[in-house]
Amino acid sequence: MCHHCVIESVKSGMLSRRSLFKGAITAAGAAALASALPPRPLFAAEPPHKAEDLTHELWEQFPTYFGGQQLFIEQKFSHAKDTFNLNEWRVSEHTGTHIDAPLHFSADGKSVAELPVEDLIAPLVVVDIRTKAADNPDAQLTPDDIKAWEAANGELPEGAVVALLSGWGAHVATEKFRNVSADGKTLHFPGFHVETAQLLLEKPTVKAITVDTLSLDHGPSPDFAVHNTWLPAGRYGIEGVANLDKLPAKGATIVVGAPKVRGGTGGPARVFALV
Amino acid sequence: MCHHCVIESVKSGMLSRRSLFKGAITAAGAAALASALPPRPLFAAEPPHKAEDLTHELWEQFPTYFGGQQLFIEQKFSHAKDTFNLNEWRVSEHTGTHIDAPLHFSADGKSVAELPVEDLIAPLVVVDIRTKAADNPDAQLTPDDIKAWEAANGELPEGAVVALLSGWGAHVATEKFRNVSADGKTLHFPGFHVETAQLLLEKPTVKAITVDTLSLDHGPSPDFAVHNTWLPAGRYGIEGVANLDKLPAKGATIVVGAPKVRGGTGGPARVFALV
Numbered sequence: 042m043c044h045h046c047v048i049e050s051v052k053s054g055m056l057s058r059r060s061l062f063k064g065a066i067t068a069a070g071a072a073a074l075a076s077a078l079p080p081r082p083l084f085a086a087e088p089p090h091k092a093e094d095l096t097h098e099l100w101e102q103f104p105t106y107f108g109g110q111q112l113f114i115e116q117k118f119s120h121a122k123d124t125f126n127l128n129e130w131r132v133s134e135h136t137g138t139h140i141d142a143p144l145h146f147s148a149d150g151k152s153v154a155e156l157p158v159e160d161l162i163a164p165l166v167v168v169d170i171r172t173k174a175a176d177n178p179d180a181q182l183t184p185d186d187i188k189a190w191e192a193a194n195g196e197l198p199e200g201a202v203v204a205l206l207s208g209w210g211a212h213v214a215t216e217k218f219r220n221v222s223a224d225g226k227t228l229h230f231p232g233f234h235v236e237t238a239q240l241l242l243e244k245p246t247v248k249a250i251t252v253d254t255l256s257l258d259h260g261p262s263p264d265f266a267v268h269n270t271w272l273p274a275g276r277y278g279i280e281g282v283a284n285l286d287k288l289p290a291k292g293a294t295i296v297v298g299a300p301k302v303r304g305g306t307g308g309p310a311r312v313f314a315l316v
Numbered sequence: 317m318c319h320h321c322v323i324e325s326v327k328s329g330m331l332s333r334r335s336l337f338k339g340a341i342t343a344a345g346a347a348a349l350a351s352a353l354p355p356r357p358l359f360a361a362e363p364p365h366k367a368e369d370l371t372h373e374l375w376e377q378f379p380t381y382f383g384g385q386q387l388f389i390e391q392k393f394s395h396a397k398d399t400f401n402l403n404e405w406r407v408s409e410h411t412g413t414h415i416d417a418p419l420h421f422s423a424d425g426k427s428v429a430e431l432p433v434e435d436l437i438a439p440l441v442v443v444d445i446r447t448k449a450a451d452n453p454d455a456q457l458t459p460d461d462i463k464a465w466e467a468a469n470g471e472l473p474e475g476a477v478v479a480l481l482s483g484w485g486a487h488v489a490t491e492k493f494r495n496v497s498a499d500g501k502t503l504h505f506p507g508f509h510v511e512t513a514q515l516l517l518e519k520p521t522v523k524a525i526t527v528d529t530l531s532l533d534h535g536p537s538p539d540f541a542v543h544n545t546w547l548p549a550g551r552y553g554i555e556g557v558a559n560l561d562k563l564p565a566k567g568a569t570i571v572v573g574a575p576k577v578r579g580g581t582g583g584p585a586r587v588f589a590l591v
Contacts, residue, residue, distance in 0.1 A: 080366070083590060088363030091355070094433045100578040114579065117408070120423045125543070126581045127420065131406045133392070138576070145402065148395045158369045158588070268400070298573015298586035301413075303375040304389065306401045311573035311586065313433070315358060 232259030507534030
């Protein structure tokens with residue numbers, strides 16, 4: 042198929058709401074488009090000169106979406122007794138700063154090991170909704186926030202990862218990170234709006250969305266609408282990133298050290314931004 | 317202390333064999349020197365234009381140094397039943413492509429979470445000993461190999477990670493990766509020579525050494541001499557890297573996605589080279 046035909050085919054797939062929600066056509070179309078395009082350069086204009094760590098330290102009591110402990114560390118060898126130290130971890134794939142692979146919310150989507158390397162190094166777009174999130178912990182990143190970002194910074198760059206900066210990264214060691222209601226039933230933290238996920242799916246080169254909170258969906262979501270829209274379409278997510286407040290709105294390059302575990306639905310990752 | 321004094325102080329510490337083996341002075345001296353130097357640029361001259369994945373896929377039967385299985389994956393939620401997939405891993409820190417933090421072979425060295433980000437992005441030196449390793453699976457990367465590399469490529473770059481390319485990466489899915497003797501007692505694969513570790517400790521900015529085999533020490537090592545020299549001095553290692561044969565001897569930049577687990581002696585990592 043010619044380059045133009047691929048683009049048209051993808052666009053027509055994208056503009057059908059039904060295919061959007063089914064995801065399969067979108068994912069196949071995006072893959073066809075990606076393979077037809079010339080390779081994206083690693084760095085846009087100026088090469089970066091420093092690295093920011095977007096990873097929270099992971100400890101056994103790291104706050105979790107479900108509330109229970111998800112990392113258990115057991116020492117197996119000790120320097121005093123064995124001349125070396127070695128631990129074993131028992132860990133849920135969705136703990137700490139971590140990946141949501143398409144397989145997390147689909148029957149047969151890509152596992153974390155199958156994400157192409159080209160999708161793990163990408164221009165990072167930082168959408169700052171800290172002001173509204175300070176007033177409302179259930180705030181969502183809406184299509185209007187994307188439009189405001191584009192008005193200030195130009196079109197989303199080719200192959201971007203789009204980050205939600207809510208300010209929640211600063212709360213990681215406190216109760217406010219989960220921010221559970223008095224009855225213990227509802228979480229309150231910001232996330233993407235489902236319409237934003239839909240909007241970004243119409244842009245076939247956007248690789249991933251990422252949040253500084255516990256979930257791509259905002260805390261009170263009853264149905265994981267963003268997860269169910271974004272991941273089955275073949276895109277991926279990164280949850281619980283740190284230090285987005287140290288980055289420019291545009292111009293950083295994210296490097297996603299996703300674990301390469303066969304069949305993994307995600308996993309704790311080391312994430313950097315090169316600025 | 318002035319810059320020159322720091323260098324002299326570090327050098328004098330380095331040249332004492334006793335302090336080398338104790339390691340503590342070396343580590344402290346190197347840290348002092350590093351903080352006195354101006355920041356190293358992320359990329360030497362030309363910015364990189366593509367990424368190579370230096371990470372092997374990790375699966376439950378990935379070959380291990382000790383021979384037993386070190387990764388166990390248990391599905392906790394399934395898409396069919398729960399609308400999403402999620403697994404839990406039980407994994408030794410020293411499995412697959414992974415980090416050896418200083419704490420692995422010292423009582424109180426840096427954990428994997430404490431490695432500075434500046435040490436995780438570094439110029440990568442690839443020392444190719446494939447010819448001698450093809451003749452002798454117990455081959456070691458000797459000081460002469462470093463000298464030969466420098467004769468061909470100039471001095472080791474500032475802040476380098478030094479990689480052993482033995483060709484063993486190609487054997488990862490076969491018995492030859494461990495290459496155990498008929499009596500089951502001795503492994504046979506290449507590694508660093510202890511004198512090379514000592515030589516590189518005299519270069520205070522070298523961050524890490526890395527191998528495409530199961531251990532920094534060659535297979536038949538009876539005493540982990542390289543581990544016991546290198547790690548207690550505050551430097552780190554990366555074992556089981558892939559695709560070194562796709563890299564130039566000089567000019568690539570390694571990005572080490574080390575897991576940021578508090579108190580970890582290492583851990584499975586996602587490692588890239590930007591070329």
